[in-house]
Structure formats: C-alpha cells, structure tokens
Amino acid sequence: MQLAVRHETHYDYDTPLAYSAQRLHLWPVDFASQRVLSWSITAPGFDNALSYSDGFGNRVHMITFGNITGPVSIVAKGIVDVTDAAGxxxxxxxxxxxxxxxxxxxxxxxxxxxxxxxxxxxxxxxxxxxxxxxxxxxxxxxxxxxxxxxxxxxxxxxxxxxxxxxxxxxxxxxxxxxxxxxxxxxxxxxxxxxxxxxxxxxxxxxxxxxxxxxxxxxxxxxxxxxxxxxxxxxxxxxxAGVAPIRGSRRGGDAERMRVEVRVEIAQQ
CATH class of the missing domain: 3.10.620.30 (C8orf32 fold)
Incomplete structure (x- = not known):
C-alpha cells in the first residue's frame, strides 16, 4: 500500500530568532517491507543540512539558521510503499x-x-x-x-x-x-x-x-x-532520543509550536 504523508511543524515567536540548531528525525528509510518512493523536507537551512545515518540506522539531518523575524515552518512530506509483514x-x-x-x-x-x-x-x-x-x-x-x-x-x-x-x-x-x-x-x-x-x-x-x-x-x-x-x-x-525535531536556539522568546500531520492512502 502507498501512503502519502505531510508533517508540518510551525513555530511562532514574540522576538526575532537569532540562531537555531535543530536535529531532524523526519526521513523514513527503506527496508524489506518499506520503500520510500519520494520524500522531501522544506526548512530554513535545509539546503546546507548535514545528513548522516546514526548508530540505530536512522537518517538524521542537522540544520542551522538564524536572523529570522517571522514564523518558522519545517515540512516533511512524501509517499511510502509499505507491505504488511505482520510487524x-x-x-x-x-x-x-x-x-x-x-x-x-x-x-x-x-x-x-x-x-x-x-x-x-x-x-x-x-x-x-x-x-x-x-x-x-x-x-x-x-x-x-x-x-x-x-x-x-x-x-x-x-x-x-x-x-x-x-x-x-x-x-x-x-x-x-x-x-x-x-x-x-x-x-x-x-x-x-x-x-x-x-x-x-x-x-x-x-x-x-x-x-x-x-x-x-x-x-x-x-x-x-x-x-x-x-x-x-x-x-x-x-x-526523547528520536523526537522528530529537537535542538536549541538563541532569541525567539515565547515560542509557540503547532504540529499538523496528515497521512492518507495515496491514489494508485
């Protein structure tokens, strides 16, 4: 079955965000019963992200960005083909x-x-x-x-x-x-x-x-x-170890976070 996913994390701040460093666990990986057909992440600083596989086999991205006065959105989306393997x-x-x-x-x-x-x-x-x-x-x-x-x-x-x-x-x-x-x-x-x-x-x-x-x-x-x-x-x-987004920041007082996830069976 093909599943379409869109996962957006939206941040608002009362003051400008001077600097932010974030670790992303937002990219699924392939294995016997799962194949990623398409996937992308849109986020400030993602074009220069450090991407690596950690010791647990996860694909991780590290992003840094700063000097932002408005809201910040991090969006992961794509289509994944999954086979039922009884877990x-x-x-x-x-x-x-x-x-x-x-x-x-x-x-x-x-x-x-x-x-x-x-x-x-x-x-x-x-x-x-x-x-x-x-x-x-x-x-x-x-x-x-x-x-x-x-x-x-x-x-x-x-x-x-x-x-x-x-x-x-x-x-x-x-x-x-x-x-x-x-x-x-x-x-x-x-x-x-x-x-x-x-x-x-x-x-x-x-x-x-x-x-x-x-x-x-x-x-x-x-x-x-x-x-x-x-x-x-x-x-x-x-x-805590595999939070979708985790990191630190300077500035950006009174952070408010909103998460919107949509998962649907894709048209095939």
Whole structure:
C-alpha cells in the first residue's frame, strides 16, 4: 500500500530568532517491507543540512539558521510503499549492538509494578507469545486519553495512572521488556486507520527482539503489530532520543509550536 504523508511543524515567536540548531528525525528509510518512493523536507537551512545515518540506522539531518523575524515552518512530506509483514522488521541496518536496547532510560525505568507486569506475561510462555500477551495487557490496563500525560511522563507514572497516549504505551512496553531481559526500542512514524481514512497525528510504537526471528513491532496503543498502514521513520532508546525535531536556539522568546500531520492512502 502507498501512503502519502505531510508533517508540518510551525513555530511562532514574540522576538526575532537569532540562531537555531535543530536535529531532524523526519526521513523514513527503506527496508524489506518499506520503500520510500519520494520524500522531501522544506526548512530554513535545509539546503546546507548535514545528513548522516546514526548508530540505530536512522537518517538524521542537522540544520542551522538564524536572523529570522517571522514564523518558522519545517515540512516533511512524501509517499511510502509499505507491505504488511505482520510487524517483522528485516533488512534494516543498525550498527548498535542488541544489548544497547536493554539499557533503561529515565522514561523507561521499570519499577516493581512494571517488572511484575513483564514477569507475569512471560511466565510459561515463549518470547513471541509473551510479547503479544504484554501488548494486550497494556492495551487493556492503560486507556488512551489525549492530554492525560506530557512529554516527560515516565512509563511508571503512566502505568500507575492507567492513562496515556501512544508514547506512554510504547514506554511501558519497552520498560517491561527490558526488565525481562528482552531488547526493545522506541519507534516513531505514522499510521493511517484504513481504506479511505486519514490520520492527523504522528504515531509511536515499540519493537522487540525475538530469538530466531528478529525485530518485531508491537503497537500497544492499538493492540496490534504494525501492518501496511504504518510508516516507520526512526527508532531509539526512548521518545526523547528520536523526537522528530529537537535542538536549541538563541532569541525567539515565547515560542509557540503547532504540529499538523496528515497521512492518507495515496491514489494508485
């Protein structure tokens, strides 16, 4: 299936922006079940961007710009052809050793409740069956509720509250996996819900390493493995590590950010 994506991040400031340096995780890469047919990024300074592949296999761009008095927009858009592989991720280069994905970060640090969650799902089950059970359990216990958490909410906090968004579902899944000794990583991308439908937000899920099978995606927010309705953009240890746009600036007081995402099934 071919999916058309447009992701715009718009910034307004009360004072001129003197200088800005930003890291972009906005460019999807090819692997066995995903092929980028066309993609572009429009942003100040992008013509001189530093582009590289990081240790997790992500395509990253570093941009710098300054002396801007008006608003700033960063737009990523393109068309991606995706095949349903039942969540299996093959043919994706990743230089980082698998053990790196056992490292707990602040958002994914497991407390006793999350360790118990993992232990319960993997008891008397194989890894793959346990991962499916874990995904279903998180979906059942943590309600999807916009505005119930914020960018710095940890997995432990969201699980205790029983509410969150896709970022929280993914962090909880990762925390439970890593506490059980299963490498897991955080994934950003896009999701469209079906034929004739469109999505208006970016999405996040997780991938776990299954022995003798490889990396497999799990989306606890929707209780399913990624299909051809998903576009995978970047992966890392947690949400902060693969934020679509992250950096620093001088000037540009009282920053206001607005994000608009549209994902549709492309005309074929």
């Amino acid at each position: 299996l991720v093959r043919g994706l280069s990743c230089a980082a050793p698998e053990a790196v994905f056992l490292r707990q970060t602040k958002p994914t640090m497991a407390n006793s409740a999350l360790r118990s969650l993992g232990e319960k799902q993997f008891a008397n089950r194989g890894v793959l069956d346990g991962l499916h059970a874990l995904m279903a359990e998180i979906h059942a216990k943590v309600a999807y509720e916009l505005g119930s958490t914020h960018a710095h909410t940890t997995a432990a906090e969201a699980f205790a509250d029983g509410r969150g968004v896709c970022q929280d579902h993914a962090h909880i899944f990762i925390a439970a996996c890593r506490s059980a000794g299963i490498p897991a990583r955080y994934v950003t991308g896009y999701l469209v819900t079906g034929q004739g439908a469109s999505s208006t937000a970016a999405h996040a899920w997780a991938e776990a390493l299954v022995p003798d099978l490889g990396w497999v995606g799990f989306d606890p927010a929707n209780a399913k493995c990624p299909t051809d309705n998903y576009v995978r953009v970047a992966a890392g240890l947690d949400a």
